Amino acid sequence: xxxxxxxxxxxxxxxRADARRNEKTLLDAAAAVFVTSGVDAPVRDIAAKAGVxxxxxxxxFPTRADLIIAVYRHQVEACAEAGPALLETSATPxxxxxxxxxxxxxxLVTKHGLAAVLRSDDAGFDALHAYFLDRLxxxxxRLLDAAAAAGEIRADIPAIELMRGVGNLCIGAxxxxxxxxxxxxxxxxxxxRLPR
Amino acid sequence: xxxxxxxxxxxxxxxRADARRNEKTLLDAAAAVFVTSGVDAPVRDIAAKAGVxxxxxxxxFPTRADLIIAVYRHQVEACAEAGPALLETSATPxxxxxxxxxxxxxxLVTKHGLAAVLRSDDAGFDALHAYFLDRLxxxxxRLLDAAAAAGEIRADIPAIELMRGVGNLCIGAxxxxxxxxxxxxxxxxxxxRLPR
DNA sequence: GACCATACGGAACGATGTCCCGTTTAGCAA
DNA sequence: TTGCTAAACGGGACATCGTTCCGTATGGTC
Numbered sequence: 001x002x003x004x005x006x007x008x009x010x011x012x013x014x015x016r017a018d019a020r021r022n023e024k025t026l027l028d029a030a031a032a033v034f035v036t037s038g039v040d041a042p043v044r045d046i047a048a049k050a051g052v053x054x055x056x057x058x059x060x061f062p063t064r065a066d067l068i069i070a071v072y073r074h075q076v077e078a079c080a081e082a083g084p085a086l087l088e089t090s091a092t093p094x095x096x097x098x099x100x101x102x103x104x105x106x107x108l109v110t111k112h113g114l115a116a117v118l119r120s121d122d123a124g125f126d127a128l129h130a131y132f133l134d135r136l137x138x139x140x141x142r143l144l145d146a147a148a149a150a151g152e153i154r155a156d157i158p159a160i161e162l163m164r165g166v167g168n169l170c171i172g173a174x175x176x177x178x179x180x181x182x183x184x185x186x187x188x189x190x191x192x193r194l195p196r
Numbered sequence: 197x198x199x200x201x202x203x204x205x206x207x208x209x210x211x212r213a214d215a216r217r218n219e220k221t222l223l224d225a226a227a228a229v230f231v232t233s234g235v236d237a238p239v240r241d242i243a244a245k246a247g248v249x250x251x252x253x254x255x256x257f258p259t260r261a262d263l264i265i266a267v268y269r270h271q272v273e274a275c276a277e278a279g280p281a282l283l284e285t286s287a288t289p290x291x292x293x294x295x296x297x298x299x300x301x302x303x304l305v306t307k308h309g310l311a312a313v314l315r316s317d318d319a320g321f322d323a324l325h326a327y328f329l330d331r332l333x334x335x336x337x338r339l340l341d342a343a344a345a346a347g348e349i350r351a352d353i354p355a356i357e358l359m360r361g362v363g364n365l366c367i368g369a370x371x372x373x374x375x376x377x378x379x380x381x382x383x384x385x386x387x388x389r390l391p392r
Numbered sequence: 393g394a395c396c397a398t399a400c401g402g403a404a405c406g407a408t409g410t411c412c413c414g415t416t417t418a419g420c421a422a
Numbered sequence: 423t424t425g426c427t428a429a430a431c432g433g434g435a436c437a438t439c440g441t442t443c444c445g446t447a448t449g450g451t452c
Contacts, residue, residue, distance in 0.1 A: 016398060016449055042439060053401035058441065116315075119368050124440095132306040157383070158374070165380040168364045172315050178354065186354070186378065187387035195391075212418055212429060238408060248434035254410070320409095393452105400447070408438085416431070422424085 025050045038112035063127035083139035095148035105185045110169040115170035153192040234308035279335035289342035301381045306368040311366035349376035350386040355363045
């Protein structure tokens with residue numbers, strides 16, 4: 001809920017011009033720093049890159065999780081929307097599932113440390129967990145249900161468990177040439193298959 | 197190399213009696229604290245539990261990884277030795293592989309945070325990574341080779357990659373009732389199977 | 393031009409890993 | 423037994439990081 005000012009709340013007063021400018025600056029700076037130093041880069045680095053004080057970050061984004069959410073919201077939405085689309089354009093529901101997981105993995109492994117912080121038990125990241133899960137678990141559930149209904153996979157694995165597993169497989173995948181998260185995620189999905 | 201005094205090095209002088217006593221005390225204290233607070237408990241807590249200063253820990257165990265290794269060495273050894281034994285007593289190599297992975301998962305999920313720190317990219321844990329990998333990867337390789345030779349599984353997944361995947365799946369498994377690392381690891385292994 | 397709520401910057405605080413330095417003590421020899 | 427020295431110790435010092443507080447600056451408005 002840190003977009004410029006879509007007035008959802010009651011009597012949401014418009015932000016001051018400098019505040020709106022700073023929020024945009026911060027998002028850009030955070031995105032840049034995330035690329036080079038990972039999502040757990042020091043807050044001071046982001047503030048410095050944006051040319052603001054550290055407190056300004058916390059004023060706009062109460063927790064670091066809120067900042068991460070704001071930075072990646074567009075891509076998460078795109079991933080969520082790809083689910084139903086894949087279900088329509090793929091030969092079988094299982095193929096759609098495979099492709100969607102591949103999208104999800106690609107998203108995670110290209111964001112340094114995002115998978116790790118997604119799994120972090122650190123309190124304060126609850127908002128991040130909740131957002132990802134709320135947005136993506138229903139999509140995954142639908143894909144799983146479709147594949148199960150078609151008799152392609154077993155039906156006893158909840159989507160949330162599968163997604164956490166895939167998320168975990170992506171941890172640390174970006175800097176180890178001997179570790180291919182995509183392949184392992186593919187193995188995990190393959191493990192769902194029922195003998196024909 | 198933090199055992200009391202097996203003199204491998206050249207002219208390894210024997211430790212003083214109090215030093216040997218403190219090392220034992222530290223190991224016990226660390227083991228106790230690891231159980232209650234996880235392997236990433238503050239160093240100060242361990243020192244307090246042992247009734248020594250923080251510097252004493254670093255003197256005996258240059259990095260936290262060395263302390264963790266020392267605490268769990270016995271169990272890692274047991275896991276490593278179970279590999280060949282399972283291969284002999286199981287009906288098929290694939291069954292042995294399944295059982296061994298199950299042992300590995302059990303070991304990880306019962307040690308709070310061990311899987312996470314095993315995957316940590318934090319420098320200073322290199323020794324921990326190296327120890328686990330050096331000790332267990334050859335065992336896993338042998339199991340994989342045997343199963344592949346029997347035509348039960350595909351042969352293109354390196355043991356190290358599989359173990360890292362399983363390790364990742366175990367992250368955060370101990371405190372989430374909706375997450376069953378054993379089941380997911382089983383899925384991953386099942387994904388290796390070749391159609392008959 | 394003046395007012396004030398809003399927003400800002402940077403210092404301050406608490407937690408944690410790590411290192412340094414002055415002090416104590418185990419082991420040994422006279 | 424006594425005295426010496428290297429080994430070992432303890433705890434405070436330092437650096438880093440997340441987070442909050444407070445005095446100051448400024449945008450929007452009358």
